[in-house]
Amino acid sequence: MRLLLRTFVGAGLIVPALVLARPVSYSGGWTLMLMNDGTKNTVHAHYSPTAKTSLGYRFEYWQNRELRLDLLQVNRLLKRWNRPDSQANLYLKSGVGIAHGNEFDDKARMAGFASLAADWENRRYFVAYENRYTWMKDGDDFFSQSARIGWAPYEGDYGDLHTWLMLQVDHLADNRMVITPLVRFFKGVHLLETGLSDRGAVLLNYIFRY
Amino acid sequence: MKKLLSATAFLMALCFSPFALSLDEKVYVNVNGMVCDFCARALEKVFGRQESVESIKVDLDDRLVVIHLRKGEQLDDATITQLITDSGYAVREIKRGE
Numbered sequence: 035m036r037l038l039l040r041t042f043v044g045a046g047l048i049v050p051a052l053v054l055a056r057p058v059s060y061s062g063g064w065t066l067m068l069m070n071d072g073t074k075n076t077v078h079a080h081y082s083p084t085a086k087t088s089l090g091y092r093f094e095y096w097q098n099r100e101l102r103l104d105l106l107q108v109n110r111l112l113k114r115w116n117r118p119d120s121q122a123n124l125y126l127k128s129g130v131g132i133a134h135g136n137e138f139d140d141k142a143r144m145a146g147f148a149s150l151a152a153d154w155e156n157r158r159y160f161v162a163y164e165n166r167y168t169w170m171k172d173g174d175d176f177f178s179q180s181a182r183i184g185w186a187p188y189e190g191d192y193g194d195l196h197t198w199l200m201l202q203v204d205h206l207a208d209n210r211m212v213i214t215p216l217v218r219f220f221k222g223v224h225l226l227e228t229g230l231s232d233r234g235a236v237l238l239n240y241i242f243r244y
Numbered sequence: 245m246k247k248l249l250s251a252t253a254f255l256m257a258l259c260f261s262p263f264a265l266s267l268d269e270k271v272y273v274n275v276n277g278m279v280c281d282f283c284a285r286a287l288e289k290v291f292g293r294q295e296s297v298e299s300i301k302v303d304l305d306d307r308l309v310v311i312h313l314r315k316g317e318q319l320d321d322a323t324i325t326q327l328i329t330d331s332g333y334a335v336r337e338i339k340r341g342e
Contacts, residue, residue: 060286061330062293085332116277116334118307157279157304192284192302223285243282 057109057127057151058088064244065090070237072204072212073098078107086111092129103145105131120156127151133170145170160184160198168207176207184218196220202229202237271311271319274336275328278307286331294319294327307336 059065059082067078073096080090087110094103107129115122126149133145146169153162165179184200198218205211214237216229223244229237278284284302287309291300296317301310309328313319325335 056282058332059282060290060332063286063289085330111332114277114332118274118276118336119279121277121279121283155279189305191304192281196281220281222281225282243285 056123056153057125058082058086058111059243061085066242066244068240070239072231072235072237073206080107080109092131096135099135099137101133101135101137103129103131103133105129105145105147120154122154123152125149125151127166133173137173143171143173145173155184157189158186160186160200178205178207180204193222200227200229269313269315270341271313271324272339272341273309273311273324273328274338275307275309276334276336278302278304278309278333280304283331283333287328287333290327290331 057078057080059080061082061084063082065078065080065082065088067076067080069076069078074094075097076095077093078090080088082088087108090107090109092103092105092107094105095101096103107127109128110126112124112126114124128146128148130144130146133143134140147166149164149166151162151164153160155161160183162182163179164181165177167175167177169175180202182200182202184198186196186198188197190196196219198220200216200218202214202216203211204214212231212233214229214231216227216237218225218227220226223242225239225241225243227237227239231237275287278287281304284304287302288300291297291309291311296313296319298312298314300312302308303310311319311324321338324338328335
């Protein structure tokens with residue numbers, strides 16, 4: 035797992051970011067998400083028994099705190115608005131599990147988070163917002179939020195390579211703001227994002243949906 | 245009487261001919277909320293589990309799903325609507341024919 039993270043992330047290529055992707059798939063669908071959000075690297079694998087719920091495992095590694103989280107995550111689609119040319123969603127995400135880290139003398143601590151995420155998109159434009167409250171026993175609780183806008187320069191059909199130009203703004207727990215322009219490539223079951231923040235760090239995300 | 249028999253035979257032949265069976269082989273479904281490849285993939289996977297479905301084609305431009313049924317198989321509107329819902333989307337209209 036560490037080798038995978040090192041390979042994927044690369045040394046020092048970290049940008050603060052919450053990734054904004056749909057956390058619930060179709061009934062019977064599996065999804066793998068590999069995400070760098072600067073302060074942490076995340077692997078999230080989930081299964082959707084219905085189109086409104088997903089259950090999965092989440093791993094997070096926070097480099098600056100040398101903190102590791104292993105969480106069971108439940109995502110719930112609270113509401114979806116399906117329109118002829120667009121779709122909007124409201125999600126509740128939550129996770130509970132164990133934190134390990136230097137700040138706890140490498141002893142395991144209970145940890146969890148709750149998050150609300152909303153998005154709207156059509157085939158040309160994309161808007162999303164997400165927040166998260168993270169809790170750790172005997173640790174610092176913190177709140178972070180992120181917003182993203184996107185534009186597709188062309189409309190591709192199913193199976194074509196879709197390209198999106200996006201801008202992400204993160205408001206971190208320590209009150210820092212980070213702006214990250216990025217490009218999203220989307221084809222079939224693969225979604226790849228890469229960007230560069232105003233702090234010079236690289237963003238790299240990959241999602242596979244089966 | 246002879247004409248009646250001939251007409252009946254003709255209608256029966258028509259009913260059991262490949263042409264008659266193929267009348268319902270394609271179902272055209274207009275779907276709301278279908279905006280990306282993940283949406284299309286979801287529909288492919290969910291409909292692909294149905295034995296009556298030969299294949300489906302998703303057209304994002306026209307917000308249209310074309311379901312190709314196996315010869316002689318049927319898929320009623322209620323089932324189609326449920327499968328689209330299971331995929332996470334909403335049916336606007338269902339049409340049948342060649």
